[in-house]
Amino acid sequence: MNELLQNHLFATHAIAASASVTLATALTYPLDTIKTLIQVGSGPSKQLTATQLLNRVQNLSGNSGLYSGLGWLTYGRILGLGSRFGVYEILSAFYKDGREDNYVYVSEAFMAGMAAGVAESLLSSPFEILKVRSQVNSASRVTSTTPITEKRIVAPVVTRLLHGYTPDMKALNHSDGLLSILNAKHPNMIGALQEYPWMMTGSGRLPSVCDVRKASDIISLEGWGALWRGLRSGIARDSVFCGIFFSSWQFLHQAMLNWKAVGMDPPPRSDEEIGPLSPLAVSVAAGVSGTLAAAASHSFDTAKSRSECAVLPKFISMERRLLKWKVPGKRFEKLTGIHPADRNLLYRGIWVRTARSGLASFLIVGSYFLAIDHFVSY
Template structure:
């Protein structure tokens, strides 16, 4: 019995991993276009899909649409595993003690909320690396040699802020304003460069396309930088998980009732009706994914734009010491939405709706197909 359970668990793990990898790879270009449209648009200029595609093709070629694919596959595998694992555990408590195993739509909604929160915590570090790889595919990268030619950076700044570009005009204008040094100091400019607040306040942080590796993010932004945009991400994944599972449960109940029509004798529970076809379940998952993607899109845009911002850890430290208050209303601060992004929250909603629907359909459909193939062996 133990050997059978081990084999069954291994079959489901292999099938789930293969389906996630296949679904992510097939739908990934849509995800890249959605992200680049979200982070590249401004209130004055909304990018079209054709403009985004033309820019990626000109800079990186069509292969640029697959930048960061490996990171997303790993993050999606762990994230979906956490989402469905938490959901199954919670719904098992709901079904415990009932004569027939069933889950109400409201119960699926609450379990989906909790599952989405866990998924966000697990997948956030992989998403920021993926997003910055996507942005790099549409950005012209500056080499470190060209940056060194434009600015003179002291050894202390170079070690604390890698790839940091000093703004010499701001440095010159800041002399005698933010310093406690005497104006008769023998080398005032060099001394000011050693000041932490001058390193962050007078300079310009690196472009997001130059801070895309995990080591770069940790060195410049700290470990907390891997979870940038966590608030909006938690709201996004919670809403997505709740609506996805509740919609899927509602469609599942509707298909079960439709299948039970005309059966003799009348079935007393779902087990008496029998399993649904894999195609019907996949279509229900696709429809649920589209609805959930549209409902959570505002928070997805907020998270993408937040992850596309480079904030050195010393600026974060200064803000914490100065008790800097985040801009926006109380709701915006709670959900992690920047007030400057209010008019951009719905940008790319059509692409993400199609992307989430197709991804859910492919992942669920390929999962059932893989289960059938592995079980047959």
């Protein structure tokens, strides 16, 4: 009987957590879309505003474009937040073991949070790249210059790497014209050019990120490793975020407990004697902690978002490994996955992300407590 009740209690908490994450993600997702577009669309001399991007998405994709990739982020959030809080609870239980007051110090919460962030990044990264590319596609106008009669002629290499993609035949004909000055002319130069992966667009440029946004296309063209593109910056972002989130949340939680204990007679000897805080107070503390954590980790989030929008086919990755290509940048940039060209762009969209993170943290914790109270009452 006790085992049945424990299983029921675990299922109740799992359902409540999943529902709260889904609700918070859906309500704050438009802010995440605007944040991502600001990060990947801005340049050193071009700074996009939230109003400009909002109008662009609505003109190209309608209001539904603000929710492009919502499903991928929801799946990633459920797994990522589950691992975040799960790892943190395990490590914090290890810290509290043997202590009478059942207390976790702020420094211990920070270290446990950093470890939890690493686990979250590893699980949520494949979903995040699909989410980011769906968001970019909602604000991109893709036009094809290939005549309809020529779309039937597709090189075998293109069909293997990108299903349903058609190269630009006009650019291929132009490339063939540039090579026509050679003495020994190939009998089928256009067909030969199409056999090279780097000529898929007809101009030697890589395919647009809008053409490589599906999971099957990413795996086929860029390989399985592309699903963890920007892993270094992702680990740095999530470890810093979770470390600051849990340490600041622990600090605020303890401060509110001390405030509640003022005037109690007799003075409480432990936190258990003070009693639990109200769900609203805990939710506000989570919202403030989420805002601080987002501000501290935003530069790594920008680096990850920009790296996920770079199409890097498998043959280029292989060439870099064979040529022992060195990653550009300083030692800290190499360690955290920041590209030197993005140094002046790392804080683009920081206000949107801090607002979204604070609101999402408040909604997740608040709706979780409401759901638990609702289920327990029944």
